[in-house]
Amino acid sequence: MENLDFARLQMAFTLGFHIIFACIGMVMPFFMVVSHKKWLNTRNPVYLELTKSWQKGVAIFFVTGAVSGTALSFELGMLWPEFMKHAGPIIGMPFSLEGAAFFVEAIALGFYLYGWNKLPEKFHWFTGIIIGISGVASGILVVSANGWMNAPTGFDYIDGQFVNIDPVQAFLNPAWFTQALHMTLAAVVATSFAVAGVHALQVYRNKRPDLHKKAFKIAIIFGAVAAFLQPLSGDLSAKDIAERQPMKLAAMEAHYETGTNVPLYIGGIVDEENQKVTHKIAIPGALSFLAFGDFDAEVKGLKDFPEDEHPPVAIVHYAFQIMVGIGTLLMLAGILYFLSLKYKKLFNKKWYWLLFVVLAPLGFIAVEAGWVVTEVGRQPWIIYGFMKTSEAVTPMPGMEFSFYMYLVVYAVLAVTVTWLMRRQIRVLNAVKE
Amino acid sequence: MLYVVLFFLLFSLLLYVLLGGADFGAGIVELFSSRKNKLTTRNTIYRVMGPVWEANHIWLIILLVILWVAFPVYFNVIMIYLHVPFVLVLLGITMRGVAFIFRHYDAIVDRSQLFYNWMFRISSLVTPVFLGMSFGALIGGKIILTEDDYTGFTFSELYLWPWFNSFTFLVGIFYAVLCAFLAATLLIGETQGKVRKMFSKKSAYFTITLVLLGFILIAYGYIYEVKFIKDFVSNPVSIGAVILSGLLLIPLWRAIKRQNTLGSRYLAGLQVVLVLFAALYAHFPYIIITAEKEVSLLEGLPPQAVIQNLGIMLLIGGGVILPGLFHLMRSFGMIKIFKSGEKEFENN
Numbered sequence: 206m207e208n209l210d211f212a213r214l215q216m217a218f219t220l221g222f223h224i225i226f227a228c229i230g231m232v233m234p235f236f237m238v239v240s241h242k243k244w245l246n247t248r249n250p251v252y253l254e255l256t257k258s259w260q261k262g263v264a265i266f267f268v269t270g271a272v273s274g275t276a277l278s279f280e281l282g283m284l285w286p287e288f289m290k291h292a293g294p295i296i297g298m299p300f301s302l303e304g305a306a307f308f309v310e311a312i313a314l315g316f317y318l319y320g321w322n323k324l325p326e327k328f329h330w331f332t333g334i335i336i337g338i339s340g341v342a343s344g345i346l347v348v349s350a351n352g353w354m355n356a357p358t359g360f361d362y363i364d365g366q367f368v369n370i371d372p373v374q375a376f377l378n379p380a381w382f383t384q385a386l387h388m389t390l391a392a393v394v395a396t397s398f399a400v401a402g403v404h405a406l407q408v409y410r411n412k413r414p415d416l417h418k419k420a421f422k423i424a425i426i427f428g429a430v431a432a433f434l435q436p437l438s439g440d441l442s443a444k445d446i447a448e449r450q451p452m453k454l455a456a457m458e459a460h461y462e463t464g465t466n467v468p469l470y471i472g473g474i475v476d477e478e479n480q481k482v483t484h485k486i487a488i489p490g491a492l493s494f495l496a497f498g499d500f501d502a503e504v505k506g507l508k509d510f511p512e513d514e515h516p517p518v519a520i521v522h523y524a525f526q527i528m529v530g531i532g533t534l535l536m537l538a539g540i541l542y543f544l545s546l547k548y549k550k551l552f553n554k555k556w557y558w559l560l561f562v563v564l565a566p567l568g569f570i571a572v573e574a575g576w577v578v579t580e581v582g583r584q585p586w587i588i589y590g591f592m593k594t595s596e597a598v599t600p601m602p603g604m605e606f607s608f609y610m611y612l613v614v615y616a617v618l619a620v621t622v623t624w625l626m627r628r629q630i631r632v633l634n635a636v637k638e
Numbered sequence: 639m640l641y642v643v644l645f646f647l648l649f650s651l652l653l654y655v656l657l658g659g660a661d662f663g664a665g666i667v668e669l670f671s672s673r674k675n676k677l678t679t680r681n682t683i684y685r686v687m688g689p690v691w692e693a694n695h696i697w698l699i700i701l702l703v704i705l706w707v708a709f710p711v712y713f714n715v716i717m718i719y720l721h722v723p724f725v726l727v728l729l730g731i732t733m734r735g736v737a738f739i740f741r742h743y744d745a746i747v748d749r750s751q752l753f754y755n756w757m758f759r760i761s762s763l764v765t766p767v768f769l770g771m772s773f774g775a776l777i778g779g780k781i782i783l784t785e786d787d788y789t790g791f792t793f794s795e796l797y798l799w800p801w802f803n804s805f806t807f808l809v810g811i812f813y814a815v816l817c818a819f820l821a822a823t824l825l826i827g828e829t830q831g832k833v834r835k836m837f838s839k840k841s842a843y844f845t846i847t848l849v850l851l852g853f854i855l856i857a858y859g860y861i862y863e864v865k866f867i868k869d870f871v872s873n874p875v876s877i878g879a880v881i882l883s884g885l886l887l888i889p890l891w892r893a894i895k896r897q898n899t900l901g902s903r904y905l906a907g908l909q910v911v912l913v914l915f916a917a918l919y920a921h922f923p924y925i926i927i928t929a930e931k932e933v934s935l936l937e938g939l940p941p942q943a944v945i946q947n948l949g950i951m952l953l954i955g956g957g958v959i960l961p962g963l964f965h966l967m968r969s970f971g972m973i974k975i976f977k978s979g980e981k982e983f984e985n986n
Contacts, residue, residue: 261743265740265743268692268736268739271692272731274699275695275698275731278703279702279724282702282706283717283721289710289713290711293706294706294707294710297706298947300703300706302955304700305951305954305958308955311692312693312962315689318688320969323969370944372943372944372947600718601718601796618736621740625743625745628746632745
């Protein structure tokens with residue numbers, strides 16, 4: 206493997222790490238705020254206990270997300286100096302706004318964490334809302350920068366130079382809306398199912414089921430609603446990609462031959478060398494319909510594009526299958542939750558809780574898979590159609606050492622944070638009602 | 639608008655050096671506290687820094703974003719040639735951040751605290767040293783700009799020796815001691831009685847070390863002909879600012895003795911402002927000094943539209959953040975800077 210591959214691996218790994226913490230930092234404050242509100246309304250001490258416990262989680266995840274985010278903002282320059290030299294000024298707007306939103310979040314977090322019994326109750330609760338809103342805002346803003354890499358706008362490219370830069374147009378690039386919508390919903394689904402799953406495990410083990418059922422209900426409702434909306438947002442994204450990045454769509458579907466009435470492949474093993482897909486289930490005309498809303502629409506296949514511009518088809522196809530599969534599963538789980546509100550007997554079944562325990566990590570796996578689709582699917586470009594990733598990478602050799610170092614450090618961090626969460630729950634369970 | 643951008647660049651640099659620095663310094667003070675006093679220091683730090691420490695470090699991100707948007711050529715150079723020390727800085731920031739939060743938010747207090755504490759202290763010391771070394775590399779004159787031709791240079795020539803030498807090491811230590819000095823001075827005002835005495839003593843030690851290191855640094859630069867230092871010494875404004883900052887030590891010590899926390903904090907802050915100003919003034923805007931030439935911050939500026947946009951964003955962002963931050967500092971640990979500090983002023 207070359208320097209470029211290690212730089213890409215490092216970026217993928219650190220981004221993948223950051224995304225988990227960023228999502229939890231974005232969504233968990235809302236659970237905390239709901240529980241806090243219930244405490245204020247009912248004065249049931251269980252809610253206070255839950256709020257304080259979640260707040261510790263938020264603090265730990267926020268800081269881990271913040272430091273890994275700081276590392277990322279450096280890494281953009283350290284790993285891809287040529288990219289930042291040209292793209293930095295163009296996509297400065299979302300980043301500067303994101304910086305501001307993130308700052309607001311940190312300030313609000315300072316108020317919230319240290320404000321118990323010091324600030325007026327309502328104001329204190331309100332700072333919790335600010336944490337959530339500014340967290341989601343920073344997520345939405347930073348996705349704009351990624352959207353620009355997929356749909357570069359707001360400049361003219363003349364003689365290899367980016368001129369006539371219009372930062373506002375770059376900020377409002379056509380990929381932003383669909384990507385930001387999809388990502389925000391994904392963050393809600395993933396965090397919600399993860400948190401709900403953790404509490405479901407406690408109910409399953411019969412450890413303070415009263416408290417954990419309350420926690421489960423607060424968390425799952427967000428995810429159940431978002432999981433229901435997510436396929437619609439996914440459909441918007443697919444139609445958008447079909448138009449702007451036909452090559453990415455073709456890779457997602459492992460679709461090689463251009464044609465009309467194109468089938469949708471479910472599963473399948475991609476043979477990149479012979480440009481074939483075997484062992485698949487084909488649904489006739491479905492891809493044409495999903496991409497263009499017409500069963501007879503023409504969908505371009507990979508063979509129509511120069512081979513040196515193909516993304517790694519197999520990875521993108523598998524990642525896409527995983528994302529869609531999990532998305533569908535979680536949507537069904539959401540429906541099950543709504544059913545259980547009507548058929549309350551379900552809450553007494555062991556398998557019901559076990560099911561949500563099993564689902565807990567899936568949302569995040571889907572998030573990671575989705576980012577693999579969008580990032581690997583854009584290769585070999587870093588700025589789609591304008592700059593290749595290989596042109597952007599740092600000239601400094603020895604990236605493998607840097608990659609292994611991050612691998613070890615972040616792995617240790619991930620283990621530690623998991624261990625800390627287990628300790629939080631142990632303490633929570635140890636308190637007798 | 640370029641001036642707005644430059645203002646925010648220097649402003650966030652200053653706040654990072656001051657607030658982030660005091661934050662790093664707190665860990666250094668804890669490291670150099672006697673075994674008996676470590677716990678007191680730890681708790682004081684949590685009380686004083688807890689609500690604001692995260693915000694203090696976001697100035698670094700703001701600084702970085704301004705650099706890459708408005709000064710892409712400059713950013714490109716530092717990101718390529720300072721890759722290695724930046725990795726070390728990031729490692730330090732990560733370790734320090736998580737250690738701080740782990741030690742205060744771990745649900746169970748047991749032997750693992752010992753580990754968090756040491757991780758926090760060590761990374762608090764190491765991070766500013768590497769930050770200082772990175773800055774030292776920019777002005778040290780040892781960076782080799784290859785102009786896209788990387789053949790004929792070894793890894794160490796390009797990516798190691800420019801930042802890893804005795805000059806940058808001195809700069810690194812200087813910044814770490816500066817951080818400790820800031821933190822000790824800040825913490826004095828937050829404590830009473832015996833503990834207060836301890837921090838006063840610490841502050842005095844760090845001040846003396848700082849002045850000594852400053853002299854060594856200038857002498858070293860003069861003897862080994864570091865261009866930056868030579869220009870610095872021969873620039874009347876810069877040297878004047880440094881002398882003024884030295885003279886301010888007298889009122890600072892008197893303020894500490896009279897337990898005037900407001901006065902001592904402002905004086906300590908002012909000293910840092912003066913030192914930073916002196917360092918930048920002599921060479922502005924040529925902040926990268928390489929073996930052959932000097933790279934200006936203002937080289938290869940992006941088009942007007944970009945600067946314009948960034949300036950507006952910074953004004954909007956600043957308008958939202960600064961009042962919030964001010965309110966946060968007022969409401970918590972740093973209340974005394976403004977509120978009871980004022981009262982103390984009146985009492986005096």
